[in-house]
Amino acid sequence: MKPMQILVIGGVAAGASFAARARRLSESAQITVIERGPDVSFANCGLPYHIGGEIPVRDVLAVQTPASLKALLNVDVRVRTEAMQIDRENRRVLVRDVQSGQSEWLNYDKLMLAPGAAPRVPDLPGIGDARVFTLRNLADMDKIAAAANAGMRAVVVGAGFIGLEMAEQLHHKGLTVEVVQIGAQVLPQIDAKLALLLENELVHHDIKLHLNDQVVRFDGQGDALHCQLASGKTLEADFVVLSIGVEPETRLAKDAGLTLGARGHIVVNDFMQTSDATIYAAGDAVETRDRVFGQPVNVPLGGPANRQGRVAADHIFMPEKARPYPGSMATAIVRVFGVAAGSTGWTEDRLQKAGRDYRAVTVNDYQHATYFPGAMPLTLKILWDTQTGELLGGQAAGHDGVDKRLDVLATAIAGKLTVEDLAHLELAYAPPFGSAKDIVNLAGFAACNQRDGLVETVTELPVDASVQIIDVRGKPVADANPVPGTVNIPMPTLRANLERLDKSRPVVTLCAMGKNSYFASRVLKQHGFDVKSLDGGVKMLLNTRNPAKM
């Protein structure tokens, strides 16, 4: 029998995973990987960290070579080779050697498209300046690393995951860094209040944030590149890193007539087959299903890409045993100096815009037992379906243990767990690692309290003067960090001071972290007050946003 010809376009995350899994499943298949760039299977998520010097040795990011993949997997890898055209009828792809310009047709029985996504580059005056960089591959990394020296000024445009990592790493290398972000917050992948911690951490490291702003023009002025912002400000930089998102590389798929989604991604079924059943696609360029609600979604992240490649290979070589890709939930995390924040599933912003029926709660606690050395604050927000109680999304921000809680919530979403289930998760507890009631349990408790009508919450302080706002923090804390318009009645004295409150007027209780104000609201509610508790406490008020931000 003629061996099956497998052709793979793109040799990084999805393409490399696909090729490796294909070889495990078939020793006889002829597997060829075409990669436009000079490198395959490199560690693209590590690029910022080599630029900043945290990963000092470049080689660790480029462990595999065509030769090593040949030895390990018996896969033929052709780098610096671009796929030009798919001839679906004859099942062949025209490829071109980037250096020699020579082209040839390669046959396939099954084709895998893993072209990835390219950094978005806006059409702005001056965008072509050689000092405006984007970061996708090792060559990009080398360029930025060569350009970036301690003492220089860098402007990072875009404060998503890569923008924040670049800002951190350039600062780590000794540069002065400014960040320009089109929206009102950094990391729009999480809700604004959770992003506060990241913003404060950036400012704490003297990184200037220009929120609600954008570059409208780059002007090369001698040694300096001037970034003209919409606000009228001009930032001077030695170079700029653009990180405002990615665009799927789908020209090849489009030209071949494969079905694309509303936003231009390659449409695939649950086994990663495109509209042509002999052509699979995986990774940043494809549109799969949202794991929570099922609608089409593109999640350009490494984890989904790797697992999609695996699903496709299973479907080709053992279709009777292959399991469908279950969809993506956009679990992601970023570290910014000493803090981290991330999200899984849907954010409140997204649920709101989609008109979903959800509820939310934010809780503050610590990553482990407070009495154990090193306890640091941690914030957790969860969102759930009002009717079923099922978790729809979760976010965490803090110094330590953020990744753990995101992973628990991601697993809970995969299991369709409810807030009641979160309350009763039995997580690993010893003082160095957690609490007898972990913050995930606390979030579950708080959600159940909402569901059971034990508490009503507000997320901002009322401006209506008829509302009595009761600050139940201890007096020294309240005095040191007063909230205007409140009356301080520390929680332990509340029951003895009920007569100071007017039962005919609504009450909002607040405290530092949201727990004591819930306790206070229970006391007041049972004494007949119309009372709401400030969700997440003073800590979560957006007006605590650091005024040093610009």
Place this chain on the structure above:
Amino acid sequence: MKPMQILVIGGVAAGASFAARARRLSESAQITVIERGPDVSFANCGLPYHIGGEIPVRDVLAVQTPASLKALLNVDVRVRTEAMQIDRENRRVLVRDVQSGQSEWLNYDKLMLAPGAAPRVPDLPGIGDARVFTLRNLADMDKIAAAANAGMRAVVVGAGFIGLEMAEQLHHKGLTVEVVQIGAQVLPQIDAKLALLLENELVHHDIKLHLNDQVVRFDGQGDALHCQLASGKTLEADFVVLSIGVEPETRLAKDAGLTLGARGHIVVNDFMQTSDATIYAAGDAVETRDRVFGQPVNVPLGGPANRQGRVAADHIFMPEKARPYPGSMATAIVRVFGVAAGSTGWTEDRLQKAGRDYRAVTVNDYQHATYFPGAMPLTLKILWDTQTGELLGGQAAGHDGVDKRLDVLATAIAGKLTVEDLAHLELAYAPPFGSAKDIVNLAGFAACNQRDGLVETVTELPVDASVQIIDVRGKPVADANPVPGTVNIPMPTLRANLERLDKSRPVVTLCAMGKNSYFASRVLKQHGFDVKSLDGGVKMLLNTRNPAKM
């Protein structure tokens, strides 16, 4: 209406959580907590760490006092008060002031029994020596802390969670520590191979382990306490800490005629009601349901205790909204110096003894991207139902990220996730926090490979000389740490060396961590060999056990 009288016996984890939740649900109830000891609501899991000095300030372990609980919760706490007898007919409890000896009857409408469990003390000659300690409360802690000084010799009897924590902390304080353990491994709550890391870490810190041994007699010999072991060895110590398990404190319940379980725990329903519906029980003394298989189980840990107290209070004050306690899965973790290990759900040892139909796989990887600084080895073992693929248990051991993986697996068990679901968990990935394919995904992949018949595994090397054992590690590694009776054919050279192998004889492949030997087994299987891969690699062979252990 007469306020409801709530009486609580025991004021630590379950009792205190119950009282607090009861107060949130009812401002009018009269809540009284009876505690035999001098302290309430103290941090019992922190006790070893104050003895060792890692938690330097004692006060952080005893934050609540009767006065603070009165102020915060309007709960009457009576410390140094012992419950002597329950008069169920008249709904009252006879309590005795431990100091004055005076007693009185306290009425209840609902009674909560949260008596906890006491350290097991074996009936051995010399057991009454004042230098033999157990650790349950702050008073015990103070005694040990007062007795333990740097330079002394301590013997810890029992290598469960508390024994290991005590060994670590006494070493931390500068003592010479020996550990006596009745079984063949430390921490019988996990499988032997996972416990290796803990054992090696103890030995690395010059803590002598006496496995398969036990104390048969204590002899006070002047300044030294001689611990006579069954093996004939005598250990000299300045003091001994006994940590060989706990016994539920159920005399009160038993005398009152409440139903006890086969092993003497208080039987409760899913709402924590005992056989007397007006009497609830929670915490270390009760028998609830196993969350995996549903049979009666006692899990004496802080997390379950706290949540059980909450369930009981909900059932009393809002029975229509109360949710049943879902059972316990015995999630637990221990840190021993620089490493940690733990378990959730069922271990292989337990599944085997129960005759369950399960399968298991052990994978080795790192806690985060290998190219990111600080990557440390991590081992994960999962067990699943052969028929359904549902996760039955999981264990982890390593330097960092152990708690995270246990929490993910515990959440997966709660969600009845299968190994396929584990393969497709979308966990938070950035290089400082994880890998694009997290070790949990890898375990899912490996389990699916078993299920799909892609690989067969062995957990020990065959002794049958007809089996060809192929070591596919690189030559330098294999030369440095050879495995007797193997032939070294590095993975990248395997395809070129197939003719060196005899297809008529079975093959076992091995590598360092279990991954390359799986790859090799796929190559060989497809070339017609009868091949099995060594699960978890050389790292998991029990004969790698450190010979310095005694």
